[in-house]
Amino acid sequence: MTATLLVDDLVRVAPHHRLRWEEAQGCYVLLYPEGIVQLNETAAEIMRRCEQAKVVASIMREVQTLYPEEPVDDDVRAFLEEAISHGWVIIERA
Amino acid sequence: MDGSSSSEPERPLWLLFELTYRCPLQCAYCSNPLDFAHSGRELDTEDWLRVLREARGLGALQLGLSGGEPLLRRDLESIVEEAARLGYYTNLITSGIGLDESRLGALREAGLDHVQLSFQGSDAKSNDSIAGTKSFEAKIAAARRIKKLGYPMVLNVVLHRQNIESVPKILSMAAELEADYLELANVQFGGWARLNRDQLLPSLAQVERAEAEVARFRTDYQGAMRVFYVVSDYHEGRPKPCTAGWGRTFMQITPDGTALPCHGAQSLPGMSFPRVDRASVRAIWESPEFERFRGESWMKEPCRTCPERGKDFGGCRCQAYALTGDPTNADPACSLSPHHGVVATAIARAAGEDRHPLTFRNRASSRRLGDKHVLPQA
Numbered sequence: 054m055t056a057t058l059l060v061d062d063l064v065r066v067a068p069h070h071r072l073r074w075e076e077a078q079g080c081y082v083l084l085y086p087e088g089i090v091q092l093n094e095t096a097a098e099i100m101r102r103c104e105q106a107k108v109v110a111s112i113m114r115e116v117q118t119l120y121p122e123e124p125v126d127d128d129v130r131a132f133l134e135e136a137i138s139h140g141w142v143i144i145e146r147a
Numbered sequence: 148m149d150g151s152s153s154s155e156p157e158r159p160l161w162l163l164f165e166l167t168y169r170c171p172l173q174c175a176y177c178s179n180p181l182d183f184a185h186s187g188r189e190l191d192t193e194d195w196l197r198v199l200r201e202a203r204g205l206g207a208l209q210l211g212l213s214g215g216e217p218l219l220r221r222d223l224e225s226i227v228e229e230a231a232r233l234g235y236y237t238n239l240i241t242s243g244i245g246l247d248e249s250r251l252g253a254l255r256e257a258g259l260d261h262v263q264l265s266f267q268g269s270d271a272k273s274n275d276s277i278a279g280t281k282s283f284e285a286k287i288a289a290a291r292r293i294k295k296l297g298y299p300m301v302l303n304v305v306l307h308r309q310n311i312e313s314v315p316k317i318l319s320m321a322a323e324l325e326a327d328y329l330e331l332a333n334v335q336f337g338g339w340a341r342l343n344r345d346q347l348l349p350s351l352a353q354v355e356r357a358e359a360e361v362a363r364f365r366t367d368y369q370g371a372m373r374v375f376y377v378v379s380d381y382h383e384g385r386p387k388p389c390t391a392g393w394g395r396t397f398m399q400i401t402p403d404g405t406a407l408p409c410h411g412a413q414s415l416p417g418m419s420f421p422r423v424d425r426a427s428v429r430a431i432w433e434s435p436e437f438e439r440f441r442g443e444s445w446m447k448e449p450c451r452t453c454p455e456r457g458k459d460f461g462g463c464r465c466q467a468y469a470l471t472g473d474p475t476n477a478d479p480a481c482s483l484s485p486h487h488g489v490v491a492t493a494i495a496r497a498a499g500e501d502r503h504p505l506t507f508r509n510r511a512s513s514r515r516l517g518d519k520h521v522l523p524q525a
Contacts, residue, residue, distance in 0.1 A: 069299040077206035084236035
């Protein structure tokens with residue numbers, strides 16, 4: 054069941070999912086009951102920005118500043134939709 | 148997880164502490180060894196804390212606290228607290244017996260992340276007849292407390308012939324208890340499940356019906372609960388990637404401090420596993436025992452050149468040994484194994500089972516069995 058994400062949706066890292074910088078692996082990891090996910094740089098930047106609830110459009114804007122040369126909106130949306138389908142991120146509908 | 152296997156030891160990302168073999172239940176499918184009553188003295192708190200620190204230094208991240216029943220250890224909160232301080236994600240794997248409000252509160256204070264609660268059935272009769280102990284009502288109460296405190300709750304239900312027809316009822320019970328995840332795990336035939344295999348092994352038709360029920364639930368259900376279904380390897384024809392590969396990402400420690408790459412490993416012949424009270428976690432991870440089935444060099448055909456070998460690692464070494472007498476054989480659950488017929492034989496044998504009583508997992512039975520395992524033929 055894939056969510057179609059709207060830019061003014063409020064998203065956040067799902068309850069009881071922990072985001073952590075893991076020195077031994079040199080990356081951020083997401084920890085939850087049955088899994089460990091290694092996050093690449095962009096994924097980590099997105100997840101870090103929704104540890105507290107944040108509007109998708111704000112995340113897109115903030116990530117864009119990290120990659121000024123290329124448009125990121127589609128990638129941010131695609132990653133968030135994937136994260137939602139895995140249960141790592143939830144949409145908080147008003 | 149990439150498919151390539153290498154002989155370079157990876158990290159023990161997943162750590163399982165079996166804190167004790169003591170348990171208020173007597174589940175007939177328990178994966179604890181048959182001879183647990185002959186196990187040595189339980190580790191001290193300090194040993195467990197030291198292992199936590201050493202393993203974290205190797206990159207361990209997920210900690211399962213199990214047993215027997217981990218709540219029977221009074222130092223459980225101290226272990227949780229140190230694990231949380233070190234950065235582990237902590238999982239309590241419990242029967243729920245003894246998980247009253249004060250215990251749950253103390254564990255939450257200590258920093259416990261998550262609780263996995265077992266159920267043996269969807270009503271008292273079914274649950275208690277497999278657990279061997281009156282426990283259903285206490286589990287329901289524990290489930291309500293867990294949710295009331297806002298913990299994510301995973302319900303774990305081991306499926307076998309005695310309860311597999313109740314999958315629809317198990318699904319509704321889990322949803323009603325507001326479980327966040329439900330794990331329906333077809334029984335694996337190690338430990339006490341092996342002893343009771345004739346009574347526990349379902350038929351192919353039963354397994355197929357259960358899978359259809361899960362599929363139907365997934366279509367109709369609109370709620371938040373996620374259902375994990377773990378297939379029965381005897382029926383699937385494909386072997387389980389045991390512990391995601393021997394010595395790759397997982398380390399288990401038994402109550403007396405023996406370190407194992409998987410829960411059945413002590414059944415393998417000619418292996419003497421290292422102990423955490425005698426060796427560092429690093430030395431253990433790099434030990435010859437942990438190296439024994441890493442990579443592919445130990446594989447025989449058909450595994451050695453099989454395109455699936457990076458995915459399933461040839462299946463389970465302990466199952467290969469138990470059913471074929473040689474741990475380097477392909478797991479006979481695999482349809483490509485020349486020994487695959489033993490699985491069909493076991494299924495046929497179970498179908499003809501004449502209502503022999505279950506042997507419940509308890510100290511008295513374990514002492515009686517001693518180290519002379521009374522096993523059905525392979």
